[in-house]
Structure formats: C-alpha cells, structure tokens
Amino acid sequence: ETGVTQTPRHLVMGMTNKKSLKCEQHLGHNAMYWYKQSAKKPLELMFVYSLEERVENNSVPSRFSPECPNSSHLFLHLHTLQPEDSALYLCASSPLRSSYNEQFFGPGTRLTVL
Amino acid sequence: DAKTTQPPSMDCAEGRAANLPCNHSTISGNEYVYWYRQIHSQGPQYIIHGLKNNETNEMASLIITEDRKSSTLILPHATLRDTAVYYCIVRPLIYSGGGADGLTFGKGTHLIIQP
Numbered sequence: 001e002t003g004v005t006q007t008p009r010h011l012v013m014g015m016t017n018k019k020s021l022k023c024e025q026h027l028g029h030n031a032m033y034w035y036k037q038s039a040k041k042p043l044e045l046m047f048v049y050s051l052e053e054r055v056e057n058n059s060v061p062s063r064f065s066p067e068c069p070n071s072s073h074l075f076l077h078l079h080t081l082q083p084e085d086s087a088l089y090l091c092a093s094s095p096l097r098s099s100y101n102e103q104f105f106g107p108g109t110r111l112t113v114l
Numbered sequence: 115d116a117k118t119t120q121p122p123s124m125d126c127a128e129g130r131a132a133n134l135p136c137n138h139s140t141i142s143g144n145e146y147v148y149w150y151r152q153i154h155s156q157g158p159q160y161i162i163h164g165l166k167n168n169e170t171n172e173m174a175s176l177i178i179t180e181d182r183k184s185s186t187l188i189l190p191h192a193t194l195r196d197t198a199v200y201y202c203i204v205r206p207l208i209y210s211g212g213g214a215d216g217l218t219f220g221k222g223t224h225l226i227i228q229p
Contacts, residue, residue, distance in 0.1 A: 004157070030214075031214030033214075033216055035216070042219045042220055042221055042222075043158070043217075043219040044219075045216035045217065045218070048214050048215070048216050049214070050214040055214060056214075056215075056216060058216075088155075090157050090158075091157075092157070092158075094214065096214060102160040102163075103158075103160065103217060104160070105156075105157025105158045105159065106157050107156055107157055108155075108156070108157055110155075
C-alpha cells in the first residue's frame, strides 16, 4: 500500500469517448503529478500541481485536462483521444519543499484507446 | 536535470550483491543523485538519494565517487523480487514552481535476478 490510489486500474475507450482518471493520496502531501508511460519509452511528466495550483504543463495536448479540486485528489479528464495515447498513466504525490524530495507513485491506470 | 547514463540491462544471481552503475558527468554542485525502481506494471518506488557522502538505508546502499561524476546503487542480497527497472536521476534539492518539481526519467537499467 503506497498511500496513492488510482482508479480505474484499466480503461478501454473509443476515440470519441470522454472519461476521467482519478488519483487519491492519503499521505497529507501538497504536490501531485501526472506522468505518462508509453510502451518502450521513458516516463514523461505531464502536469504538476502545488497546493492545488498547476505549476507545470509539459506541452501536453489539450485533449488531456487535469483537475485538482483539493490536495488529496487529482483527476485527468480525457476526450477525443488518439490510439497513440494508449499508455500507463501514473499519479504521484510528494510533500512540498521536503528535504527528501521523494515522490510516491500510485499503481497507474492502463489506458487503451481504440 | 543533468543527464545520466545507465546500462540497459544487467543480470545478477539471487543472494548476491547487485551493483548498478550510473554516470552523471555533468552533475552540478547542488544536484542530488536519486534512485527509483519500477517493478513490472507498477508505479516507480523511491529507493535512496545522496549528495556526496555514501548513504545506506533498509533497501540499498548508494556509493558516490569523490568527483561525483558517477555512482553505484548496491542491493546487498538480491532476491527475485528485486527484478525491476532501476532509474538513476540527478536533480537539485531546490524548487521552482511553487515547491514541486517533476522527475525526469531515462530508460534505466533492467535488472534481472536469476534464481
């Protein structure tokens, strides 16, 4: 149990669907992150939230829309995705300005876009 | 983040020490060395980090050369459960953007523990 949960664990969607990925952390952290891991590619940072404000957006297409309603929850809203968006989407959290700078990852959501 | 270089894969016998190298020749004075690992189909897991002194915790030891241009992660008694991709990351312990910075992952080393 890492303290970071993600739902659903698996998701299959068509290109015209709208779906959302959910992340919840129970660690009292104030920073949350979305990463994408495509097949045979390194993990890529997508979004960073600090105290519920987005502080980094790594040139992610607008078909991915993050939302952080509070410090414990992070969503990734998906719409009109492409098959190449199929990947493992990982959420992470961390304390702010901690001396360890350790990020805690969830198990990920395996997304398949048909 | 400074660039790191790791071998793509390594084998190690179960029960032996696994030594995973990482080159980070362009590391800056304020950058730490972090190690994470990712077991198949799971999220990455933090292992250890250090600046210039050797570090040890319950999972592993980290040996950083005196010039800080390379480091070695040591798993003292590898088990089958240590089979994973190990990532070496260098980054400063100062923050931009509100106190939170994402991690930049490379391809890592796929460590395979052989029974």
